[in-house]
Amino acid sequence: MIELQRINKSYNTETTNLHVLKDLSLTIAAGEMVSLMGSSGSGKSTLLNILGILDSYDSGEYHLDGRLIRDMSEHTAALYRSKTIGFVFQSFNLIGFKTAAENVALPLYYQGVSFKKRHKMALDSLERFGLLDWAEHLPSQMSGGQNQRVAIARALVTKPRIILADEPTGALDSENSNDIIAVLNEINKEGITVVIVTHEEDIAEQTKRCVRIQDGKIISDSAVSK
Amino acid sequence: MLIDLNSWQEVFLMIRRNKLRTFLTSFSMAWGVFMLVVLLGTSKGVENNVRHNFIDDAVNSLWIYPGATSISYKNRAVDREIQFTNEDYEMIHDSIKATDKITSRIRPGIVSLSYKDKQASFDVRATHPDHLYLEKTKIVQGRFINENDMVMNRKIVVIGVPVKNALFGSEDAIGKSIHMGEALYRVVGIFKDDGSERELRKAYIPLSTAQMLHRPDGTIDQVMLTLDPNADSVEIAGDIQRLMARRHQFDEKDTQAIRVRNNKTRFEQVSDVFTWLRLFTWIVAIGTIMAGIIGVGNIMVITVKERTKEIGVRKALGATPSRLVRMVLKESMFVTICSGYIGMMFGVFVLFVVEKMGFGDKFLRDTQVDMNIVTSATLLLIIAGALAGFFPARKIAMVNPIEAMRAE
Numbered sequence: 309m310i311e312l313q314r315i316n317k318s319y320n321t322e323t324t325n326l327h328v329l330k331d332l333s334l335t336i337a338a339g340e341m342v343s344l345m346g347s348s349g350s351g352k353s354t355l356l357n358i359l360g361i362l363d364s365y366d367s368g369e370y371h372l373d374g375r376l377i378r379d380m381s382e383h384t385a386a387l388y389r390s391k392t393i394g395f396v397f398q399s400f401n402l403i404g405f406k407t408a409a410e411n412v413a414l415p416l417y418y419q420g421v422s423f424k425k426r427h428k429m430a431l432d433s434l435e436r437f438g439l440l441d442w443a444e445h446l447p448s449q450m451s452g453g454q455n456q457r458v459a460i461a462r463a464l465v466t467k468p469r470i471i472l473a474d475e476p477t478g479a480l481d482s483e484n485s486n487d488i489i490a491v492l493n494e495i496n497k498e499g500i501t502v503v504i505v506t507h508e509e510d511i512a513e514q515t516k517r518c519v520r521i522q523d524g525k526i527i528s529d530s531a532v533s534k
Numbered sequence: 535m536l537i538d539l540n541s542w543q544e545v546f547l548m549i550r551r552n553k554l555r556t557f558l559t560s561f562s563m564a565w566g567v568f569m570l571v572v573l574l575g576t577s578k579g580v581e582n583n584v585r586h587n588f589i590d591d592a593v594n595s596l597w598i599y600p601g602a603t604s605i606s607y608k609n610r611a612v613d614r615e616i617q618f619t620n621e622d623y624e625m626i627h628d629s630i631k632a633t634d635k636i637t638s639r640i641r642p643g644i645v646s647l648s649y650k651d652k653q654a655s656f657d658v659r660a661t662h663p664d665h666l667y668l669e670k671t672k673i674v675q676g677r678f679i680n681e682n683d684m685v686m687n688r689k690i691v692v693i694g695v696p697v698k699n700a701l702f703g704s705e706d707a708i709g710k711s712i713h714m715g716e717a718l719y720r721v722v723g724i725f726k727d728d729g730s731e732r733e734l735r736k737a738y739i740p741l742s743t744a745q746m747l748h749r750p751d752g753t754i755d756q757v758m759l760t761l762d763p764n765a766d767s768v769e770i771a772g773d774i775q776r777l778m779a780r781r782h783q784f785d786e787k788d789t790q791a792i793r794v795r796n797n798k799t800r801f802e803q804v805s806d807v808f809t810w811l812r813l814f815t816w817i818v819a820i821g822t823i824m825a826g827i828i829g830v831g832n833i834m835v836i837t838v839k840e841r842t843k844e845i846g847v848r849k850a851l852g853a854t855p856s857r858l859v860r861m862v863l864k865e866s867m868f869v870t871i872c873s874g875y876i877g878m879m880f881g882v883f884v885l886f887v888v889e890k891m892g893f894g895d896k897f898l899r900d901t902q903v904d905m906n907i908v909t910s911a912t913l914l915l916i917i918a919g920a921l922a923g924f925f926p927a928r929k930i931a932m933v934n935p936i937e938a939m940r941a942e
Contacts, residue, residue: 353936362850362936382932383854390852401847401939405551418852423543462851 309470309501310336310359315368317354317524328354329365330524336503338469341496343512343532344505346521353474355521356505360393360472361385373469390418394463396492398475400455402447402462408434409443412462419466433461437491453484460491464500471495473504477511489514545864555840556869559833563870563919564877566826567912570819571881574907577815579889581808586728595668595760596771597795598626598778604790607783616782616791620745620752623662629777632765637662638754640744647737648713649701656697658714658737660744668758669727671738676708676723683740690743692723694734714739717747767798819911826915831922834866838926845930846938855931862927863920870919874912881908 317329328351336342346352357363358370361377362385370377373392380388394415402411409430416426434443437457447455456476463471473492477485489504489511496502496516504515512518513532520528549556600616623638640660647656665671666678678692691712698707698721711718719739727733745752761767771794776786784791838845845858853861930938 357934357936360850362934383856386849386852386854389850395850397850397939399939401843401850403844403847405548410547414848415851417540417544418848418854418857420540423540466852 309338309340309373310334310503311369311371312358313369313371315355315358315365315370317351317358317363317365328524329358331368332521332524332526333368334519334526334529336501338501339496339499341493341502341516342504343515343518344503344521345507345509345512345518347507350521351524352505352521356472356474356503359503360395361389386418390415390466392469394466394468394471396456396459396463396471396473396476398478400447400452400459400479402455402458404447407444407446408439408450408458408461411447411458412465415462415466429465430461433465434458436464437461451484452480453487456480456484456488457491460488460495464495468500470501470503473502475506476504477506477508485511486514541861541864544861545868548865549869555833555837559830559837559866559869559919560873560876562826562829562833563873563915564880566822566829566915567874567877567908568881568884569822570826570911571878571908572884573815573819573822574904575881575885577811578904579885581811584804584808594763594765594767595758595797596767596774597797598757598759598774599793599795600756601790601793603784603788605785605788607785607788610783614784616778616784618754618757620754622778622781623754623757625777625781626757626759626774630759630761630770630773632761632770634760634762635664635667636757636759637665637668638741639665639756639758640741640749640753641755642744642748645714645737647697647701649710652701652703654697654700656693656700656735656737658739660739660741662741665738665758667760669733671725671727673723673725676721678723678725679738679740684742687743687746688740689717689719690722690740691719692725692738693721694736695724695726696731696734697737698724767796771796771799819907823911823914827918830870830915830919834919834922835926837866838862838923838930842930842938845927846933846935849931849935849938855928858931859924859927862923866919866923867916870916874915878908878912 312332312334315329315332316327319326319328332351332355344352344355354363358365359372361372361380364379372388375388377388402408403414406414409427412430412433413426416429421429431440431443434440437460439454439457439461442450442454442458447458450458456479460471460476471492476492477488480488485508492502492504493514502515504511506512516532518528518530518532519526598618600618602616603610603612603614606612618638620638623636627633627636638661642658642660644655645658647654659665661679663679663681663684666673671678673692674695676692679690682688683690691714693701693707693712701707701712702710707721707724709720709722711720713719714737725734725738741754761770774794775789775792778784778792779786779788782791841862845853848858848861849855
């Protein structure tokens with residue numbers, strides 16, 4: 309599903325040359341549930357950006373679902389993202405002036421789904437996460453845990469093959485965190501590949517495979533023992 | 535793509551849910567257009583009003599007043615006063631072939647008029663019958679002074695509508711006699727005048743009657759004449775100057791001895807003022823438009839900056855950069871077009887009300903606005919708003935959504 313081969317990425321400014329990813333190779337098969345662990349500055353966020361086609365890389369090869377992702381125009385990248393990947397972010401990133409249902413329907417809007425149909429799909433997606441009663445609420449009227457579940461409902465509404473979650477529990481208390489991870493596990497059971505970036509051990513322990521990154525390199529890659 | 539229902543629904547949602555943003559953009563847009571309409575309309579109204587007041591007097595006319603010499607002529611002292619008599623009137627009448635209508639005028643001045651127990655003071659003028667045409671007086675009832683009145687020195691009077699109302703109220707005035715000083719005058723006509731109110735508060739009596747009673751020496755205060763439409767009023771004014779110079783023994787170049795007021799030249803001078811007024815209006819109008827452009831542009835730039843995070847989210851969810859830019863533009867253009875139209879309508883409405891409330895008589899008349907100019911200015915503001923939204927939107931649409939989302 310995801311195949312990274314000797315990926316290099318540096319951020320060059322006039323004064324510094326920051327080599328963030330160093331010859332990093334990683335393969336994630338379809339249906340896996342992987343956690344990417346690392347402290348801040350380890351390069352894990354950069355890696356996630358590259359996986360999500362949100363950023364480019366300098367050398368190496370990245371194949372997503374069998375397709376080489378390289379030198380894509382913004383336009384193609386957007387279309388490809390929209391079809392393949394669902395994102396979940398630490399700060400939820402719901403649009404404040406839209407209701408839960410409208411937020412969930414937004415990716416469908418960008419896929420050209422009609423208003424009626426996407427509203428129905430959004431409600432279905434919300435129902436699945438027990439949020440049907442909150443469909444007409446604005447993000448500011450819901451708790452953090454509810455917001456993150458809306459965000460997951462939004463990531464899933466397009467039926468992506470991969471969910472990329474960037475510190476999905478970072479802004480939540482432990483109870484809500486566990487709830488969110490349970491939700492992600494459930495999604496994974498349906499065959500969707502889930503990649504979670506986190507720095508919390510107990511979150512990583514709830515995934516099936518843990519990849520640790522330090523200084524732009526993978527230092528360990530092991531199955532999580534339950 | 536413009537009639538893409540889906541994207542319009544999205545735009546309307548944004549407008550509905552972001553009321554403050556919509557209001558600020560609309561307000562600065564509507565205000566700019568409103569000010570422009572009011573400015574252009576008022577300026578045009580003032581111009582029309584001045585033009586209209588001019589119509590009160592025959593444009594192709596010469597008004598001749600006696601003055602005092604300012605240049606020594608044949609060793610005679612300066613500051614010698616010139617006095618016109620009936621002979622001057624006759625002479626101009628006979629010598630100036632282009633004369634159409636001609637009248638002398640005497641101003642007995644403010645005189646107390648009374649009818650029964652009512653009394654009021656008005657300005658009385660004694661004139662020839664042709665005066666009717668010089669001031670473009672309009673008779674609403676009865677008649678003006680005629681030749682028979684002149685020959686028979688009749689004690690008749692023609693009064694303005696306000697004079698009639700002051701003395702007679704609703705009573706019929708024609709045929710009634712009013713006291714003017716010692717004498718009794720019979721009212722034969724009532725007039726109105728399109729010019730100012732001042733021109734209405736007058737009473738006209740025959741020149742011959744006034745001379746018989748007050749000016750047995752046959753002096754007059756001024757001569758007024760209209761010319762054939764094709765006549766060159768400037769040339770004829772010169773002819774009259776020379777004619778009078780010979781008769782009254784003053785230097786031909788002495789413009790103080792007599793004054794010849796050429797209404798056509800005066801009209802042209804006022805037209806010059808209009809040119810400057812228009813230029814000034816345009817400078818202010820361009821300033822207003824620029825202030826509007828900066829206002830609308832400023833709000834657009836801030837709005838787009840504020841929406842950085844939202845744009846980042848949309849991008850992560852599959853929006854292409856061109857779609858994001860189109861979205862921002864559609865919203866801004868929809869808002870600016872609607873509010874521009876509202877501002878335009880409101881401006882026209884305000885001009886209408888001002889005119890109807892009666893200020894119109896004094897300052898404004900026919901406050902027509904050139905809709906082409908207003909529409910172009912509105913379009914300019916819309917384009918400015920669109921451009922001001924376009925560049926920052928394009929910039930944000932190109933950045934990494936992760937970075938855009940981090941912006942607070």
